[in-house]
Amino acid sequence: MKKAALALVFALVGTAWAGPAPPKSPVRNHEPLRLKNTFQNPEDVVRYYCARDASGFVFTGMMESERKAFTSWKTVPDADGFFVAKKYEVRAARYPTKSPDVAEVDVDYQLSGQSDAHGTYNPAPSGHRTVTFSLARQDKVWRITGPQPYDLSPVILEGKFPIHSAKR
Amino acid sequence: MLVRGKSFRIAAAGALAPLAVLMSGNVLQSDIQAGCASPHYLLTEGQSNDVGDSRVLPYNTPVYVAPAGSDGSVHVYPCGTADYPPQGFHVDSTSDTSITPAPPRVEPPPNPDQGNWQVGANGAAPPPAPPPPAPGADDPTYDAHFGDQTCFQQAYLRGRAPHMPTDDELGTPHVVPGSITGAPTASVGGVTGGTTHGTPTGNAGSVAGAISNGAAGGVVSANGGNGPTAPVWIDNSVRQGDTAIIHTGASDGSQPNPPLAVDNITRGLAAVRAADRARGTELLNAALDRRRALQHDAEDDQDTLAEHYANLSAGNLAGAMDTARTRLDQIAQALDTVGLPGAASVESGRFRDFALNARDRADAAERLLGDQMQQQAFNAQSLMSLFGASAGKGPNGETERALAELIGTSGDAATAGTNDGLVSRLLMLNGLTARERDAALAQLKLVENRQLTLQNGQVLTVNLVHNGYLFGGGKSAMDCSSFVSSILPAEVRKGAFTTADFRAMWVYQRSGRLPMPPQYDSKRKTLVQDTAKAFIPIDIYRGDALAAGDLLVFRLPWMASGHILIVREFNPKTLEVKVVDASQTAGTIREWSLNLSVNPMWLPDRKPRKGFTALRLKPVDTEVCTYKDGTGHHRAPASEEGTRRGPHNRAEGTAL
Numbered sequence: 001m002k003k004a005a006l007a008l009v010f011a012l013v014g015t016a017w018a019g020p021a022p023p024k025s026p027v028r029n030h031e032p033l034r035l036k037n038t039f040q041n042p043e044d045v046v047r048y049y050c051a052r053d054a055s056g057f058v059f060t061g062m063m064e065s066e067r068k069a070f071t072s073w074k075t076v077p078d079a080d081g082f083f084v085a086k087k088y089e090v091r092a093a094r095y096p097t098k099s100p101d102v103a104e105v106d107v108d109y110q111l112s113g114q115s116d117a118h119g120t121y122n123p124a125p126s127g128h129r130t131v132t133f134s135l136a137r138q139d140k141v142w143r144i145t146g147p148q149p150y151d152l153s154p155v156i157l158e159g160k161f162p163i164h165s166a167k168r
Numbered sequence: 169m170l171v172r173g174k175s176f177r178i179a180a181a182g183a184l185a186p187l188a189v190l191m192s193g194n195v196l197q198s199d200i201q202a203g204c205a206s207p208h209y210l211l212t213e214g215q216s217n218d219v220g221d222s223r224v225l226p227y228n229t230p231v232y233v234a235p236a237g238s239d240g241s242v243h244v245y246p247c248g249t250a251d252y253p254p255q256g257f258h259v260d261s262t263s264d265t266s267i268t269p270a271p272p273r274v275e276p277p278p279n280p281d282q283g284n285w286q287v288g289a290n291g292a293a294p295p296p297a298p299p300p301p302a303p304g305a306d307d308p309t310y311d312a313h314f315g316d317q318t319c320f321q322q323a324y325l326r327g328r329a330p331h332m333p334t335d336d337e338l339g340t341p342h343v344v345p346g347s348i349t350g351a352p353t354a355s356v357g358g359v360t361g362g363t364t365h366g367t368p369t370g371n372a373g374s375v376a377g378a379i380s381n382g383a384a385g386g387v388v389s390a391n392g393g394n395g396p397t398a399p400v401w402i403d404n405s406v407r408q409g410d411t412a413i414i415h416t417g418a419s420d421g422s423q424p425n426p427p428l429a430v431d432n433i434t435r436g437l438a439a440v441r442a443a444d445r446a447r448g449t450e451l452l453n454a455a456l457d458r459r460r461a462l463q464h465d466a467e468d469d470q471d472t473l474a475e476h477y478a479n480l481s482a483g484n485l486a487g488a489m490d491t492a493r494t495r496l497d498q499i500a501q502a503l504d505t506v507g508l509p510g511a512a513s514v515e516s517g518r519f520r521d522f523a524l525n526a527r528d529r530a531d532a533a534e535r536l537l538g539d540q541m542q543q544q545a546f547n548a549q550s551l552m553s554l555f556g557a558s559a560g561k562g563p564n565g566e567t568e569r570a571l572a573e574l575i576g577t578s579g580d581a582a583t584a585g586t587n588d589g590l591v592s593r594l595l596m597l598n599g600l601t602a603r604e605r606d607a608a609l610a611q612l613k614l615v616e617n618r619q620l621t622l623q624n625g626q627v628l629t630v631n632l633v634h635n636g637y638l639f640g641g642g643k644s645a646m647d648c649s650s651f652v653s654s655i656l657p658a659e660v661r662k663g664a665f666t667t668a669d670f671r672a673m674w675v676y677q678r679s680g681r682l683p684m685p686p687q688y689d690s691k692r693k694t695l696v697q698d699t700a701k702a703f704i705p706i707d708i709y710r711g712d713a714l715a716a717g718d719l720l721v722f723r724l725p726w727m728a729s730g731h732i733l734i735v736r737e738f739n740p741k742t743l744e745v746k747v748v749d750a751s752q753t754a755g756t757i758r759e760w761s762l763n764l765s766v767n768p769m770w771l772p773d774r775k776p777r778k779g780f781t782a783l784r785l786k787p788v789d790t791e792v793c794t795y796k797d798g799t800g801h802h803r804a805p806a807s808e809e810g811t812r813r814g815p816h817n818r819a820e821g822t823a824l
Contacts (some may be wrong), residue, residue: 005238030524032528032531035529035532056521058526060523060587061586063525063587064586065588078589078731080666080668114728116514117518118514118692119692120666120688120692121670121685121686122685123685123687134600151732162507162514162516162517162520
């Protein structure tokens with residue numbers, strides 16, 4: 001019943017709100033919440049995830065609707081800290097198998113540190129971090145299948161989320 | 169500093185004060201190193217004249233309980249002396265401090281309450297101390313050199329992150345039952361000269377006490393019963409042949425502890441262990457009760473708000489969504505620009521993101537309503553109830569169901585305590601008119617009102633809907649079960665102490681210094697240090713046994729996040745541990761098992777995987793919480809020194 005209702009939400013809302021809404025808000029710099037995954041290629045799914053992650057939406061709490069629409073995860077990420085990145089780049093998808101329905105997308109991060117909700121500062125283990133997202137297409141929808149949420153630390157982009165590092 | 173030619177005994181000290189070790193001056197170091205075996209230097213009341221100078225060891229320094237001498241008394245020694253500092257710990261070379269790795273665990277005899285102490289008993293030498301490992305090679309918490317990716321990766325490969333089970337793997341998430349039966353009862357017979365108190369405590373069936381002195385020649389006082397107040401807490405991981413971690417209890421320092429007779433110790437340890445297990449179980453149950461209460465609060469709040477959306481016309485609902493969108497946008501903007509006064513900036517970011525998500529959902533609902541009304545797809549004057557069971561049964565069924573999901577009025581109780589539930593409540597609250605909002609606020613339980621002064625001088629009142637976290641220390645003193653409950657879900661933990669903080673506390677309690685990194689600001693550093701004093705650090709890598717109620721923290725240095733689990737049961741033979749954690753997706757508590765080791769079961773010396781630290785709350789009032797024993801009695805530390813600060817000195821805090 002609940003699944004059906006949620007699917008209905010996607011179906012109904014999707015027609016009205018399939019893409020990013022034109023921002024009515026002065027808070028314009030953040031990737032708006034999408035309730036339906038209409039992306040045609042795996043890079044765009046990863047790009048959406050990273051953009052939401054960059055504004056802190058993964059750290060503060062991914063919505064269940066997003067989890068179901070954009071990932072095959074069984075749980076939402078549950079993190080109490082995050083990496084801080086200066087920038088990141090989503091690479092072109094590659095297709096490691098013969099199947100056109102399985103893809104991998106690398107995201108290269110340039111990290112500046114780790115932090116948490118209190119601004120506690122940790123240096124990053126390495127200035128550079130590459131995360132390889134695995135994706136699978138099912139029913140014409142690309143979803144992230146890996147890494148699993150407990151292996152994937154949130155990455156927040158400087159300037160997208162209010163981070164004041166510890167006074168040193 | 170190498171201490172030579174000394175024997176030691178425990179002296180009374182404050183619960184949070186360093187372990188004061190008084191020394192008589194006539195035991196050769198070699199005697200100690202030979203196994204702390206000599207029973208000849210008796211530390212009895214009558215020998216107090218032997219006390220010479222004194223040294224102070226850090227609180228919780230491992231010490232070795234030697235076997236009884238011929239007169240039934242025992243020595244307590246610091247466990248070896250420091251020829252080298254234990255790797256991975258910071259030892260202040262300028263102080264009279266020595267910490268030495270404990271010797272390897274020697275398997276206890278089948279019945280731990282019988283037989284001799286294996287190490288040192290009958291003059292046997294203890295196992296030789298292992299050679300110092302290469303820096304970081306075998307230290308589970310090694311983090312001295314950030315940037316050494318190779319080292320991290322090697323440690324990672326050795327340790328391997330424990331698999332966190334999904335809800336699907338666990339089956340239907342369930343709420344842990346409210347009480348546990350069969351908790352051990354401290355009942356020890358034949359304790360010479362001492363009395364054991366075991367106080368049944370209602371349905372938990374646990375005991376609140378341990379052992380306290382009887383009329384004469386008492387043994388160990390763990391909860392300050394009727395006997396003299398010179399309690400000694402003996403960690404329940406202590407076994408015969410082990411290094412004993414003796415936590416000096418509180419006293420005014422004027423009365424040294426009475427001698428510890430070996431018969432009494434062996435029986436006493438069993439009783440203390442039983443009492444500790446019972447206490448841990450009780451704490452765990454209370455914490456889970458608190459967690460459930462929080463979930464109920466979230467459900468009540470959801471119902472309160474959803475009532476305002478019952479039987480709205482489509483036009484009114486669209487208006488409410490427009491109001492919500494506008495207001496939430498304003499709140500997000502304000503949080504982005506001026507932030508929350510008194511809160512860390514990241515906290516402002518968290519609530520900003522909640523507001524943005526709620527705004528986007530309001531926007532989506534408004535669009536959906538607008539499109540449907542434009543298409544005249546449903547009866548705009550008769551948008552029926554959006555509540556769960558009745559949603560979708562009105563004349564506009566499917567749309568109503570979709571809206572109920574979107575707005576959060578579907579009445580799904582399980583999600584009330586999740587982020588989705590929080591965003592729904594935020595949306596619904598901000599869609600109300602000012603009058604309706606005031607009425608709702610009077611009933612809501614999980615909301616905090618804050619005033620933000622905008623850049624133009626305008627004051628904006630923000631109603632912070634939350635799932636159990638309040639800023640600024642909260643409304644009331646927190647009891648220990650609330651504290652434990654508060655750290656279960658990561659979402660709440662973000663506002664209190666993270667896994668990195670708990671790990672730092674563990675290191676601090678072991679070494680007296682905070683690890684670096686993390687790099688704290690001065691205020692938070694003080695908070696973490698103070699909070700650390702509430703815990704006994706449990707070192708599973710040296711064979712300490714976990715107990716119910718212990719916090720098991722998993723954090724790898726190269727990850728930006730970790731997990732906290734609460735121990736329900738532990739099997740020291742298999743290293744299997746039953747734990748409780750919080751499922752964000754399910755919004756409730758789940759229980760599962762993991763093995764601390766990835767080594768095959770047949771290996772004789774299975775090592776726990778890397779990345780774990782364990783902490784045990786002290787059973788007294790501490791810096792973080794107020795302790796009540798199983799009978800509901802408040803238990804303050806016997807010593808006033810530095811211990812009665814209570815839970816109010818938190819700069820930031822959690823209140824549940």
